[in-house]
Amino acid sequence: METTNKIAEITKALFLEHLLFRALNENLPIAIWKKPKQSLIEVIIDEDKEGIKQPGMDLDQLPPGFMIHPFLHSADHQPFFIKATNYYRFSLDENEVSDDQLPIWENSNKELTVKIREIIQSFPAGKKAKASRKSDFIQTVNKAIESIASGKLYKVVPARLKKMTLPSDFDLAGTFLALCDAYPNAFINCFFSESTGFWIGASPETLIKTRADSFYTMALAGTQKAKGDNPLKNAAWTQKEIEEQALVSRYIVDCFKKIRLREYLELGPKTTIAGGLLHLKSEFLVDMKATNFPQLGSVMLELLHPTSAVCGMPKAEALEFLDTEENFDRSYFSGFIGPVNIEAETALYVNLRCAKLENKEVLLFAGAGVTEDSVPEKEWEETEMKCNIIGKIIKTNQSR
Structure with missing residues (x-):
């Protein structure tokens, strides 16, 4: 695994564009990410176009790389x-190039932006899936509430697909950096392979x-828009949202x-902010050395996968409901993604607040947790807010 730690004499955006153009132009798998609350941007390119198809879940047996499930x-x-056959990283806190050097790179910057956009626009469109209609989604939510009332389900998380046109002046590297700036508490990512297509998310x-010897997971559920100067202090949660989050925590416990693990620390629930939205979060920590569980x-x-936060409870019944009612293939939405065995750490995230870029379309995905207290109209509004997290950045971030 080759490592490049410093970027000399070029801007961050241009550095990303050079890597993106090379990977996309040669059909090489690439992943770019920034972890929550960190300034380090990491990039891997796999010189082997094939990657590893259908990798197993035994993380210790995998080489350094990026999982897409x-x-x-x-x-x-x-x-x-x-696979991380090439690995690069740089900090957003590092200084940019001096002003007198920027004009030298401006034209090259614009040329690469256009070339990358043209490659994305040339991607073959996938199976034609229709955008979800509001009336259909609300009907699905009503059916979900009926199933919960009958005792078949405790909770279910129907999703929807929204489409928008890729802007004619779309700037991929600029969009990624804008996401890093707008959503510092999220896992900012984009990845590409011929098998998966191109995705971007937060x-x-x-x-x-x-x-090392520590294990961490979280239960995240409940959604409301962040409001006011101090949204964390002003948050007020309904019984529906509190119960929804409790179900996710219960699922983890x-x-x-099931594996007879009793020694864990649970913190929360507490209100957290991500992407302009508030959620309820509980955190779970385990000392794998103390519990003698290195494979935890x-x-x-x-x-855990798929968790009740993206599927529902009971899992089998929730999956059956979704298979019947959802009129599109979720693909990698609500799967999991992230770096494995990079710098002695594995960090996998649920693929939420994401979009797939194919041809001249942007496919946006979002789901809403339905319980017996759900109001269908509000669940639709929640999915709109979630789609807009990525959608508004793609719309407003134009090429330089």
Whole structure:
């Protein structure tokens, strides 16, 4: 794994564009990310176009790289692993080039922006899926409430697909950096392979994280728009949202019980902000050395996915409901993504607040947790807010 730690004499955006253009132009798998509350941007490019198809869940057996896992396995959507044969990183806190050097790079910058956009616009469109209609989504939510009332489900998370046109002056590197600036508490990412297509997102939810002897996961649920100068202090949660988050926490605890793990620390729930939205979050920490459970990350990964936060409870019944009612393929939305064994850490995130770029379209995905107290109109509004997290940045961030 080759490492480049410093960027000399070029801007951050141009550096990203050079890497993106090379990978996309040569069909090489690439992943770019920034972890929550950090300033370090990391990039890997896999010189082997094939990557690792259908990688196993045993994380310790994987080389350094980036995991891409769908919501559910299907003939069209399989897990894919980008190997870190080339690894680059730089900090957003590092100084840019001096002003007298910027004009030298401006034309090259614009040329690369255009070339990258043209490559994205040339991507073949996937299976034509229709955007979700509001009336259909509300009907699905009503059916979900009926199933919950009948005792078949405790909670279910129907999703929807929204489409928008890729702006004619779309700037990929600029959009990524704008996401980093707008959403510092999210996992900012974009990745590409011929198997998965091109995705970009800002996920608020950690699925699992392991480093040295520590294991971490979280329960994130409940959504409201951040308001006022102090949104964390002003947050007021309804019984529906409190219960929704409690179900997700209970799901994690049940997974611990299945493997007879009793020694864990639970923190929360507390209000957290991500992407202009407030959520309720509980955190769970385990000392893998003290519990003599070095494989906990891999074991919990298999137990947790798909979590009740993106699927529902009970899992089997919720999946059956979604299979019947959702009129599109989630693909890698609400699957999991993230770096594996990079710098002695694995950090996998639920692929939320994301978009797929294909041809001249942007496919936006969002889901809403439905419980017995749900109001269908409000669930639709929640999905609109979630889609706008990525959508508004793509719309407003124009090429330089």
